[in-house]
Amino acid sequence: MDQATWERIVKYTELQGTSGQEARIRAALKEEITPLVDRVETNQMGGLFGVKEGKADDPRVMFAAHMDEVGFMVSNILPTGALQVVSLGGWNPVTVPAHRFTLFTKAGEFPVISSSVSPHLLRGKGGAGNLSIDDILFDAGFESKEQAEAFGVRPGDFVVPETKTMRLANQNRAVSKAYDNRFGVSAIASALHDLDGVATPNTLIMGANTQEEVGLRGALPAVQQFNPDIFFAVDSSAANDLDSTVGRQGLMDQGTLIRVFDPTVVTSPRLKEFILQTAEDNKIPYQYFVSKGGTDAGAVEKYRAGLPAVALGVASRYIHTHETVWSIPDFDAARELIVALSKNLDRSAVDSITEF
Incomplete structure (x- = not known):
């Protein structure tokens, strides 16, 4: 190549x-x-x-x-400012948490993280259990629904993975x-x-x-x-x-x-x-x-x-x-x-x- x-x-x-x-x-x-x-x-x-x-x-x-x-679309903004989403394309839910995404709104683009549960909060609860996309929230750091809306966030906005493309140690393989x-x-x-x-x-x-x-x-x-x-x-x-x-x-x-x-x-x-x-x-x-x-x-x-x-x-x-x-x-x-x-x-x- x-x-x-x-x-x-x-x-x-x-x-x-x-x-x-x-x-x-x-x-x-x-x-x-x-x-x-x-x-x-x-x-x-x-x-x-x-x-x-x-x-x-x-x-x-x-x-x-x-x-x-594949990506996600904002379906709802919670009072806490967290975002609920629907999937665009097929996702295995276990691969979604704790990743970086970009939130695309009419007012601009913002970094957003898919939520995960700290292992500290799982103690005594028998593990994470079954996970679905509905269980995963997206966190852009907003303090409230009102603050999210002030930044232009609305249902229908897009959430897309953010990462870099690079060759691996084996130069015939790459990741993206x-x-x-x-x-x-x-x-x-x-x-x-x-x-x-x-x-x-x-x-x-x-x-x-x-x-x-x-x-x-x-x-x-x-x-x-x-x-x-x-x-x-x-x-x-x-x-x-x-x-x-x-x-x-x-x-x-x-x-x-x-x-x-x-x-x-x-x-x-x-x-x-x-x-x-x-x-x-x-x-x-x-x-x-x-x-x-x-x-x-x-x-x-x-x-x-x-x-x-x-x-x-x-x-x-x-x-x-x-x-x-x-x-x-x-x-x-x-x-x-x-x-x-x-x-x-x-x-x-x-x-x-x-x-x-």
């Missing part, structure tokens, strides 16, 4: 933006890809895509990440927040740099949707807007390799993921075989992946008479927390596969995938 790519990933992972609050990511992505494409378009959901125009009869190929990361799915944003932006000045045999549509973490909401408006022939969701999935690699799927450093099944998509055999052949022809390491969760591919597969859709990506440890550990070689493999597919999906290839 070159320095420019590393700095790109740092930029996108450290930007803060949960579902419905993706403006900073959208602005950064627009600035970066505008010189690399023929035009940039947005939609009313906040999605943003760059288009590299092909010929009139070329297929339309779409690669879509999602901009949002929001790798789900600033990985996808970074990979698509990097692929567009690789394709700068390259004429692909298709109209290439690359960018990112919004609000994926709260129900895959931004994907369908995007495919209705651009009417692609094939759709690739570029996303990060949960690695399951820490205690053993025997019989597990989603292994770090084993290449990009090709998702063959999840609860929302059974990948088209012809599309799967084309992806596998492309990876093998270009000596790109890959691994099969069966997932228990869905991606934007599941939101668009039933578009029109049916849209061939599949998720590509990487496996990362501890997604949907403050600190995700991920593999630099896996990122490079995913980027290379996006570029190779973009160069090889011509009219003949797309027709062979889509015809029955």
Whole structure:
């Protein structure tokens, strides 16, 4: 991985933006890809895509990440000034307490901490017991509800994790927040740099949707807007390799993921075989992946008479927390596969995938 790519990933992972609050990511992505494409378009959901125009009869190929990361929204302000929240995206409640966040209000941004219970206060109470998001308050240091409101805090304000991106001792590994799915944003932006000045045999549509973490909401408006022939969701999935690699799927450093099944998509055999052949022809390491969760591919597969859709990506440890550990070689493999597919999906290839 070159320095420019590393700095790109740092930029996108450290930007803060949960579902419905993706403006900073959208602005950064627009600035970066505008010189690399023929035009940039947005939609009313906040999605943003760059288009590299092909010929009139070329297929339309779409690669879509999602901009949002998991976070929270203020639902109530208590008389003490503490904040109650609802989750935006899936959280394991035990990972939430005692972390730093940023509270975004109309009046500005403020540091805020997720509450935890001191072990001193648990003595004689049999431990912490079962924890839910409803049990966790957020503390910005306000003395009262009135003081919080004086600083502009209102229900509907966003609370987003705050942390730094860094390489680990093993220089092939890194840690950051929001790798789900600033990985996808970074990979698509990097692929567009690789394709700068390259004429692909298709109209290439690359960018990112919004609000994926709260129900895959931004994907369908995007495919209705651009009417692609094939759709690739570029996303990060949960690695399951820490205690053993025997019989597990989603292994770090084993290449990009090709998702063959999840609860929302059974990948088209012809599309799967084309992806596998492309990876093998270009000596790109890959691994099969069966997932228990869905991606934007599941939101668009039933578009029109049916849209061939599949998720590509990487496996990362501890997604949907403050600190995700991920593999630099896996990122490079995913980027290379996006570029190779973009160069090889011509009219003949797309027709062979889509015809029955």
